[in-house]
Amino acid sequence: MNGYWTTFVAQLQQVPWVHAAASMQWIFLIYFLAINLAYLILNYISAYQIVRYMREYRANYLPPGLREYQPPVSIVLPARNEEKSVVASVHSLLKTNYPEFEIVVVNDGSSDRTREALIEAFGFVWVPEAYRARLQTEQVRGVYASARYPNVRMVDKVNGGKADAINAGVNCVRYPLFCVVDADCILQPESLSRVVRPFLEDRRVVASGGVVRVLNGCKVTDGMLSKVGLPERWLPGFQVIEYLRAFLFGRMGWSPMNALLIISGAFGVFYKERVIAIGGYRDDTVGEDMDLVVRMHRNLREEKHDYRIVFVPDPVCWTEVPTDLASLRNQRVRWQRGLAESLWSNIGLMFSRRGGAAGWVAFPFMLIFEFLGPVIEVVGYVSMIVLALVGLVSLKVFLVFLVAAVGMGVLLSVNAMLLEELSFGLYARPMQQLRLFAMAVLENFGYRQLNSCWRFYGTLTWLIGLRRRHRWGHVNREGSWQHSPAETTVMPAEQVAEGSSHP
Numbered sequence: 001m002n003g004y005w006t007t008f009v010a011q012l013q014q015v016p017w018v019h020a021a022a023s024m025q026w027i028f029l030i031y032f033l034a035i036n037l038a039y040l041i042l043n044y045i046s047a048y049q050i051v052r053y054m055r056e057y058r059a060n061y062l063p064p065g066l067r068e069y070q071p072p073v074s075i076v077l078p079a080r081n082e083e084k085s086v087v088a089s090v091h092s093l094l095k096t097n098y099p100e101f102e103i104v105v106v107n108d109g110s111s112d113r114t115r116e117a118l119i120e121a122f123g124f125v126w127v128p129e130a131y132r133a134r135l136q137t138e139q140v141r142g143v144y145a146s147a148r149y150p151n152v153r154m155v156d157k158v159n160g161g162k163a164d165a166i167n168a169g170v171n172c173v174r175y176p177l178f179c180v181v182d183a184d185c186i187l188q189p190e191s192l193s194r195v196v197r198p199f200l201e202d203r204r205v206v207a208s209g210g211v212v213r214v215l216n217g218c219k220v221t222d223g224m225l226s227k228v229g230l231p232e233r234w235l236p237g238f239q240v241i242e243y244l245r246a247f248l249f250g251r252m253g254w255s256p257m258n259a260l261l262i263i264s265g266a267f268g269v270f271y272k273e274r275v276i277a278i279g280g281y282r283d284d285t286v287g288e289d290m291d292l293v294v295r296m297h298r299n300l301r302e303e304k305h306d307y308r309i310v311f312v313p314d315p316v317c318w319t320e321v322p323t324d325l326a327s328l329r330n331q332r333v334r335w336q337r338g339l340a341e342s343l344w345s346n347i348g349l350m351f352s353r354r355g356g357a358a359g360w361v362a363f364p365f366m367l368i369f370e371f372l373g374p375v376i377e378v379v380g381y382v383s384m385i386v387l388a389l390v391g392l393v394s395l396k397v398f399l400v401f402l403v404a405a406v407g408m409g410v411l412l413s414v415n416a417m418l419l420e421e422l423s424f425g426l427y428a429r430p431m432q433q434l435r436l437f438a439m440a441v442l443e444n445f446g447y448r449q450l451n452s453c454w455r456f457y458g459t460l461t462w463l464i465g466l467r468r469r470h471r472w473g474h475v476n477r478e479g480s481w482q483h484s485p486a487e488t489t490v491m492p493a494e495q496v497a498e499g500s501s502h503p
Contacts, residue, residue, distance in 0.1 A: 109159025287338020
């Protein structure tokens with residue numbers, strides 16, 4: 001057996017790409033150190049900003065009398081084949097603690113009883129309302145008003161995809177600000193107030209996004225979050241750590257530089273006229289949420305506008321996440337394709353004369369570390385393992401590589417957990433904190449590498465031209481909170497196939 005192994009190693013040492021990889025070992029090390037250093041810098045910027053936010057806003061969220069000046073908001077809820085959940089979603093939104101808002105449900109050519117369920121639940125009747133097609137969409141069959149809730153309407157249209165459905169909703173909204181919410185999300189009573197507050201404080205704000213948290217494991221009563229908990233299963237548990245990293249120190253770090261390139265499609269508020277000015281959501285990309293924000297940056301900077309796109313760090317939106325590997329894989333492949341499409345179609349923003357931090361810092365970061373990162377990481381892992389097996393890399397170099405690739409990842413994950421506990425402290429019980437710490441450590445041993453492989457595949461499918469038009473991500477979920485008024489624990493179904501938005 002040893003003889004066969006010796007022969008195999010000797011033959012492998014003669015392969016040209018193995019020697020090429022050996023000469024690039026330091027490049028891999030430098031890259032892993034660079035990406036983790038960049039994330040650490042974002043981490044510390046976020047920590048400072050969150051502490052500042054907590055000091056300024058948490059003690060007294062809205063000063064007396066300020067609520068009277070909150071602008072009215074239109075909530076757009078796109079839905080396709082959501083017969084089992086859409087009614088509960090609308091009822092949940094109706095409990096929002098906000099002075100004046102409307103809900104516009106867009107039925108995007110559902111093939112099930114979504115339309116009928118809405119009509120039965122809310123008493124929708126057709127109204128001769130003028131429909132201004134300022135954004136081009138598929139044919140709108142009609143606009144309906146609720147006979148029971150004066151602030152709820154429904155747009156019935158031919159299927160055109162999620163982006164097309166949102167555009168149809170934007171055409172119908174009455175207020176200058178609109179908020180897009182996914183059908184499987186829960187907003188806290190003050191969520192809308194928190195995410196709208198930047199518009200009150202700074203007239204330059206054109207878009208605002210909030211934190212998205214994992215709903216799995218939480219308890220829900222009458223469509224509202226009643227108790228925060230952690231998932232029992234490890235896969236959704238690892239995603240809790242991912243969401244903490246992505247929002248608490250990822251987006252929070254970019255916001256003060258006005259370089260935030262993505263507002264999650266699950267929950268964000270925009271100025272209607274600014275979105276219409278750039279043509280609304282594109283329906284030829286799977287990452288319509290990121291693409292919209294990047295185009296806003298590009299357009300506003302080209303027109304020399306003084307603007308702000310901001311992030312609110314409060315836990316404002318809760319969503320179900322995939323609970324099986326196949327569903328998670330499809331979701332991450334889709335997100336990576338959306339990232340590639342958004343960056344490529346807006347490449348003119350990078351290093352442009354008026355690009356600012358968005359074009360000179362955030363865009364190159366996304367291109368090098370988020371788009372190309374999975375490719376370099378997977379090639380780096382495979383190369384270093386092969387080189388170690390054939391003896392072309394020293395033990396010292398291999399250990400340094402492991403520390404850079406895994407050790408720094410553990411540090412970032414634990415930092416995200418600590419940032420959550422020191423700020424919002426939603427997981428307050430000792431056992432929750434212990435489990436969260438375990439997930440922050442263990443996700444770096446296998447889960448993150450698997451995620452990189454999925455993203456690597458997503459990048460390859462985009463590069464070789466497999467860019468199929470993705471109109472709606474098919475979602476199968478249990479969504480127990482959406483069916484029963486009694487207190488339930490959210491444990492989604494086995495196939496949340498392709499999600500709908502970036503984290």
